[in-house]
Amino acid sequence: MRISELSARSGVPLATIKYYLREGLLMPGASVSATRAEYGEEHLRRLALVRALTEVVGLSVQKAREVVALLDAPADGLFEILGRAIGALPPEIPPALRDAEDYPRARAAIERLGQLYDRRFTAVAQLERALAAAEDAGLPLDDARLDAYGEHLGAIAEFDLSRIPSDAEGAVAYAVLGTAVYEPVILALRRLAHQDRAARMLGERAE
Amino acid sequence: MRISELSARSGVPLATIKYYLREGLLMPGASVSATRAEYGEEHLRRLALVRALTEVVGLSVQKAREVVALLDAPADGLFEILGRAIGALPPEIPPALRDAEDYPRARAAIERLGQLYDRRFTAVAQLERALAAAEDAGLPLDDARLDAYGEHLGAIAEFDLSRIPSDAEGAVAYAVLGTAVYEPVILALRRLAHQDRAARMLGERAE
Numbered sequence: 216m217r218i219s220e221l222s223a224r225s226g227v228p229l230a231t232i233k234y235y236l237r238e239g240l241l242m243p244g245a246s247v248s249a250t251r252a253e254y255g256e257e258h259l260r261r262l263a264l265v266r267a268l269t270e271v272v273g274l275s276v277q278k279a280r281e282v283v284a285l286l287d288a289p290a291d292g293l294f295e296i297l298g299r300a301i302g303a304l305p306p307e308i309p310p311a312l313r314d315a316e317d318y319p320r321a322r323a324a325i326e327r328l329g330q331l332y333d334r335r336f337t338a339v340a341q342l343e344r345a346l347a348a349a350e351d352a353g354l355p356l357d358d359a360r361l362d363a364y365g366e367h368l369g370a371i372a373e374f375d376l377s378r379i380p381s382d383a384e385g386a387v388a389y390a391v392l393g394t395a396v397y398e399p400v401i402l403a404l405r406r407l408a409h410q411d412r413a414a415r416m417l418g419e420r421a422e
Numbered sequence: 423m424r425i426s427e428l429s430a431r432s433g434v435p436l437a438t439i440k441y442y443l444r445e446g447l448l449m450p451g452a453s454v455s456a457t458r459a460e461y462g463e464e465h466l467r468r469l470a471l472v473r474a475l476t477e478v479v480g481l482s483v484q485k486a487r488e489v490v491a492l493l494d495a496p497a498d499g500l501f502e503i504l505g506r507a508i509g510a511l512p513p514e515i516p517p518a519l520r521d522a523e524d525y526p527r528a529r530a531a532i533e534r535l536g537q538l539y540d541r542r543f544t545a546v547a548q549l550e551r552a553l554a555a556a557e558d559a560g561l562p563l564d565d566a567r568l569d570a571y572g573e574h575l576g577a578i579a580e581f582d583l584s585r586i587p588s589d590a591e592g593a594v595a596y597a598v599l600g601t602a603v604y605e606p607v608i609l610a611l612r613r614l615a616h617q618d619r620a621a622r623m624l625g626e627r628a629e
Contacts, residue, residue, distance in 0.1 A: 333617070341610040354599055356607060396555050401612070
């Protein structure tokens with residue numbers, strides 16, 4: 216299809232498509248003449264991904280480019296690509312914490328759960344910071360809570376992974392978007408479960 | 423104790439304590455003379471709570487005051503107080519969404535889980551927004567995912583509630599701080615569980 220049809224079918228304005236092409240977020244079409252390029256379904260899929268990353272997840276164009284660059288030049292195995300793609304998501308880790316030699320709280324927690332510890336993965340620094348904040352608030356995560364959280368979040372993660380598409384581009388899109396868009400769902404559902412269980416426990420009625 | 427000792431024991435600077443007294447975040451001490459007031463353990467506990475709400479959770483002084491005002495004038499039952507205290511936490515819900523008559527996506531999800539639906543609770547609007555974003559990203563929450571998430575987050579909520587202190591001030595502090603500080607822990611643990619399960623599934627090794 217021509218770029219005008221790509222714009223019409225994707226709902227992305229022509230000027231935005233040209234901007235994405237210049238910035239490397241969208242791969243070039245196939246040149247069919249000096250003034251015309253041909254676009255296909257892969258361009259439609261990519262535009263949907265870029266739009267979701269920037270408008271729904273709220274990534275900057277720079278961060279969205281980091282994610283799609285992993286798709287365009289897959290130097291590593293899928294596991295490595297997924298880790299780097301998810302590393303582009305918030306929360307931003309301060310450089311001092313990101314480059315730490317060790318994450319003692321996170322390491323102890325991950326080892327207790329019998330999971331792989333790889334300090335290069337950004338969620339390790341993220342967990343370290345979260346555990347330190349819990350301590351600062353006077354609510355350190357004890358073993359019983361870690362075991363309960365670990366068991367149930369492990370089950371959720373297994374469900375998430377059971378749905379991962381088998382192609383690399385689909386897998387990266389699902390991993391990044393699914394991590395980002397289901398996190399607010401999970402937090403809201405936990406708060407609602409608190410409300411539900413507390414109402415039953417405290418014997419009060421909702422409207 | 424005198425205010426100087428309150429400052430020394432709490433680690434909160436004298437000027438900050440005086441600011442909290444003026445702003446109503448800390449209740450006045452008992453006057454023992456025209457120039458001296460006496461403070462007790464309840465002031466130390468309150469300072470720890472205010473510090474955790476502002477510095478660890480990141481609430482504004484205004485939002486922290488909303489939370490402690492619920493403790494100082496408990497007009498309602500504990501269930502109502504807990505709901506209002508947690509409503510002071512981020513994410514901020516846009517007024518148009520907060521005042522909606524109905525939250526169709528959230529209501530359907532909550533009813534499917536067999537939980538109480540009360541649209542006044544801010545997490546309902548939060549869930550509605552999260553479910554709409556998941557749709558926008560092309561990853562709507564289907565029933566199988568909702569059931570899996572609901573089951574395991576319900577179990578986590580039951581663990582959380584099993585630890586709630588029996589006194590009202592302790593319960594509110596635990597509910598607000600526990601909701602806030604364990605949310606980042608939960609998100610980091612989910613990402614790490616993804617990494618762990620993906621590594622096993624994809625047959626790759628960590629360092």
